[in-house]
Amino acid sequence: MYYIQQDYFGKWGDVGVVDLKYEFNHILMLIASRCLLGKEVREKIFGEFYTLFTEIEEGVNLVSFMLPYIPIPVNRRRDRARIKLTEIVTEILRSRKICNRIEEDVLQKLMDSRYKDGRCTTEAAVAGMIIALIFAGKHTSAVVSTWTGACLLTHEKFLDAAFNEQKEIMRTYGDKIDYNVLLEMETLHSCIKEAGRMNPISFGLVRQAQKNIIVRTKEGVEYDIPKGDTLVNLVMLTHKLPHIYKDPKVYDPDRFRSGRDEDKVGGKFSYGTFGGGRHVCAGEAYAFMQIKIIWSHLLRNFELKLTSPFPKTDWSKYALEPKGKVMVSYKRYRVPGI
Ligand code: HEM
Numbered sequence: 001m002y003y004i005q006q007d008y009f010g011k012w013g014d015v016g017v018v019d020l021k022y023e024f025n026h027i028l029m030l031i032a033s034r035c036l037l038g039k040e041v042r043e044k045i046f047g048e049f050y051t052l053f054t055e056i057e058e059g060v061n062l063v064s065f066m067l068p069y070i071p072i073p074v075n076r077r078r079d080r081a082r083i084k085l086t087e088i089v090t091e092i093l094r095s096r097k098i099c100n101r102i103e104e105d106v107l108q109k110l111m112d113s114r115y116k117d118g119r120c121t122t123e124a125a126v127a128g129m130i131i132a133l134i135f136a137g138k139h140t141s142a143v144v145s146t147w148t149g150a151c152l153l154t155h156e157k158f159l160d161a162a163f164n165e166q167k168e169i170m171r172t173y174g175d176k177i178d179y180n181v182l183l184e185m186e187t188l189h190s191c192i193k194e195a196g197r198m199n200p201i202s203f204g205l206v207r208q209a210q211k212n213i214i215v216r217t218k219e220g221v222e223y224d225i226p227k228g229d230t231l232v233n234l235v236m237l238t239h240k241l242p243h244i245y246k247d248p249k250v251y252d253p254d255r256f257r258s259g260r261d262e263d264k265v266g267g268k269f270s271y272g273t274f275g276g277g278r279h280v281c282a283g284e285a286y287a288f289m290q291i292k293i294i295w296s297h298l299l300r301n302f303e304l305k306l307t308s309p310f311p312k313t314d315w316s317k318y319a320l321e322p323k324g325k326v327m328v329s330y331k332r333y334r335v336p337g338i
Contacts, residue, residue, distance in 0.1 A: 001031055001034070001035055001289070001290060001293055004027070004030050004031050004034055005027055005031070005293055005294055005297055006297065008026075008027045008030060009297060009298070009301065009302075012302075012330065012332070013332075014331070014332045015329075015330065015331050015332070016329070016330055017307060017327055017328065017329045017330075018327070018328055018330065019325040019326060019327055019328075020145075020146045020149045020150075020326040020327075020328050021142070021146050021321070021322060021325060021326050022325070024141075024142040024145040024146050024149075024294070025138075025139070025142040027294065028138045028139075028141050028142045028145070028290065029049075029050055029053065029138055030042065030046070031290055032134045032137065032138045033046055033049055033050075034105070035105060035106065036105060036106040036107065036130060036133055036134055036137075037049070037089070037092070037105065037106075037107055037130060037134070038092065038103045038105035038107050038108070039103060039105075040092050040095075041088070041092070045088065048088075049085070049088070051081075052081040052084055052085050052088075053081070053085070053134065053138075055077045055078055055080070055081035056078050056081050056082055056085070056131070056135065057135070057139060058074055058077065058078065059074050059075055059077065059078020059079070059081075060078070060135075060318055060319075061074070061316075061317065061318055062316065062317075062318055064078070065318050082131070085127075085131055086124070086127045086128070086131070089107070089126070089127040089130055089131070090123050090124075090127055092107065093107075093111060093123050093126060093127075094123075096108070096111070097111075106130065106133065107126070107130055110126045110129055110130060111126055133283070136281075136282075136283060137283045137286065137287060139319060139321075140201050140287065140319060141287045141290055141291055143199075143201060143319065143320075143321045143322070144192060144195060144196050144199075144201070144273075144287070144291055145192075145291045145294055145295070146311075146321075146322050146326050147195040147196070147198070147199040147311075147322060148191060148192045148195040148291065148295060149295075149298075149304070149306075149326065149328065150195075150306060150310055150311055150322065150326055151191070151194070151195045151198070151251050152191055152195075152295075153304055153305065153306040153328065154251075154306060154310055155251050158187075158191055158251070158253055161187050161191075161253075162187050162188050162191050162295070162299055163299050164187075165185060165186075165187040165188060166185075166188075166296055166299045166300050169181060169184060169185065169296075170300065177293065177296065179289065182288075182289055182292050182293065182296075185292050185296060187253070188292055188295055188296060188299075189288060189292065190253035190254065190256045190257065191253045191295075192288065192291050192292065192295070193253070193256055193263075193271075193273070194251055194252065194253040194255065194256065195251075196273035196274075197239045197245070197263075197271065197273060198239070198249075198251060199313060199320070199322075200235045200236060200239060200272060200273045200320065201273065201319045201320055201321075202235055202272075202275075202319065202320070203234065203235070203236060203320070204232040204233055204234040204235055204236070205232065205233040205235060205272055205275050205276065206230060206231070206232050207230070207231045207232075207233075207277070208228065208229070208230055208231070209225050209226065209227050209228060209229045209230075209231060210227065211227050212224065212225065212226055212227050213225045233269055233272055233276075235272035235273065238266075238269070238270065238272055239271075239272065239273075241266070243266070244262060244265055244266035244270050245262050246260075246262065274287075300334070301332060301333065301334065302330045302331065302332055302333065303330065303331045303333055304328050304329070304330050305328065305329045305330075306326070306327070306328055307327045307328060307329050308324070308325060308326060308327040311323055311324065311326050
C-alpha cells in the first residue's frame with residue numbers, strides 16, 4: 001500500500017494545483033485494486049476496472065436508491081458493469097486455481113475461506129463480496145481523506161501538530177512505515193476522526209427492532225418501541241449535540257484525547273461515522289490505515305494550500321461528499337533536518 005502511494009505521488013510535478021477529490025479517488029482505487037483484488041487487476045487491467053467500477057458508483061444515487069430497477073441509462077450501465085466485473089473476478093479466481101497460484105490479497109482470503117460446516121465459498125459469492133468491499137471502502141475513504149485535507153489546510157494549529165508528529169516519527173523510524181508506526185500517529189488519527197465527525201458519510205444508521213424494546217432517555221423518559229419498527233440514529237445530528245461534543249461546530253481533534261474522550265461520554269453510539277453495533281463498519285482499521293499512509297506522505301513531502309473555498313456538503317449524494325472540486329496547490333519539499 002505504501003509503495004502504491006509513493007509511486008502515485010512521485011508522478012506529481014514539483015509544483016502544481018490538483019483537485020484533492022479526484023486525486024484521492026484515483027489513489028484509493030489503485031490501493032483497492034492491488035490490496036483487495038490483487039496483482040492481476042492492478043498490473044494488467046486497471047484502466048478497464050476503473051471505468052467499470054465508476055459506472056457502478058454512478059448507479060448509486062438517491063433515484064436509484066428509491067427505484068433501483070427503473071430502466072434508465074445510468075442503471076443499465078451499472079448492471080452491465082456489475083456483470084462484466086463479476087466475469088473478470090471469476091476469471092482471476094479460476095486462473096489462480098488452475099495454476100495453483102497463491103497471492104497475498106483479500107481476494108485470496110475470500111477464496112480460501114470456508115463456512116462453519118466446511119463448505120467452500122462459491123465463485124459468485126467471492127465475486128459479490130469483493131465488489132461490495134471495494135464499494136464500501138474506496139469512495140468512503142476518498143471522501144474522508146478529502147475532508148481531512150480541507151479541515152487541516154484551514155486549521156493551522158492542527159496542521160502544525162500533525163506535521164510535528166510526522167517529524168518526530170521520522171526521527172525515530174525514518175521513512176519506514178509499517179502498521180505499528182501508523183498506530184503511533186495519534187494526532188493524525190484524531191485529525192481524520194474529527195473530519196469524519198463533522199462530515200459523516202451517512203445521514204443516519206437504520207435498524208429494525210427485532211423485538212419489543214424500551215428506550216430510556218437520560219432524563220428518565222421511557223419510549224416503547226414495538227417489534228418491527230424502524231429506528232434511525234441521525235448521525236449528522238448526534239455529532240452536533242452540545243452535551244456530547246463541546247462547541248460541536250468547531251474542528252477540534254483534541255476532543256478525542258484521553259481525559260476529554262468526548263466520543264464516549266454519550267455512550268457507544270456517540271460517534272457514528274463508522275456506524276455501530278452488530279453492523280459496525282468492518283473496514284474501519286483498514287480505512288484509517290490507508291488514509292494515514294496518504295496523509296503522512298503528503299505532510300512529509302509537500303507544502304499544501306487550499307485554493308478553493310472550504311467545500312460545502314453535497315446533499316444530493318447517497319454517500320455524502322464535498323461538493324465540487326477541492327483545489328489545492330502544492331510545492332514538493334522534504335521535512336527539513338531529517
Ligand atoms: C473512512 C472510510 C469508511 C467509512 C466512513 C465507512 C463507514 C461505514 C458505515 C457508516 C457503515 C454502516 C455501519 C452501520 O450500519 O452501523 C459501514 C459498513 C461497512 N463497511 Fe465501512 N466505511 C469506511 C471504510 C470501509 C472499508 C475500507 C471497508 C473494507 C475494505 C469497509 C467495509 C464495510 C463493510 C463490509 C460494512 C458492512 C458491515 C455490516 O453490515 O456488517 N468500510 N461503513
